[in-house]
Amino acid sequence: MALGIAERLVAEETLKMTICERCNTQEDTLVVRVFSKFFVASIMFFAFKKRVHIECISCKRMEKSIDSFPKRTQDRIEAVVGDAKHPWYLYSGYVIFFIIILISLVSK
Numbered sequence: 414m415a416l417g418i419a420e421r422l423v424a425e426e427t428l429k430m431t432i433c434e435r436c437n438t439q440e441d442t443l444v445v446r447v448f449s450k451f452f453v454a455s456i457m458f459f460a461f462k463k464r465v466h467i468e469c470i471s472c473k474r475m476e477k478s479i480d481s482f483p484k485r486t487q488d489r490i491e492a493v494v495g496d497a498k499h500p501w502y503l504y505s506g507y508v509i510f511f512i513i514i515l516i517s518l519v520s521k
């Protein structure tokens with residue numbers, strides 16, 4: 414792929430001591446996955462946002478938004494998302510751009 418948008422899984426974590434309020438059976442059924450979304454231009458990558466996906470392994474519920482959960486669960490999901498970092502190489506595009514600008518400024 415030379416140009417476009419792609420994403421990569423960067424974190425996968427089960428929420429401890431948290432109950433899915435839909436099936437309400439047991440703890441530790443909610444699995445949070447965080448994806449890095451990035452723009453690809455040849456060998457340059459530009460990370461620009463994170464996408465979150467929450468699945469309950471008990472009732473098979475899948476959510477794309479944390480708004481579907483109670484506030485307490487939302488906070489735990491946000492902590493996982495906050496800890497998930499874009500891999501360093503997904504910033505390569507910004508670095509290359511910065512270097513090109515720097516070189517063009519210096520060479521003037």
Ligand SMILES: [Zn+2]
Pocket residue numbers: 433434435436437442469470471472473474
């Ligand atoms: Zn559930």
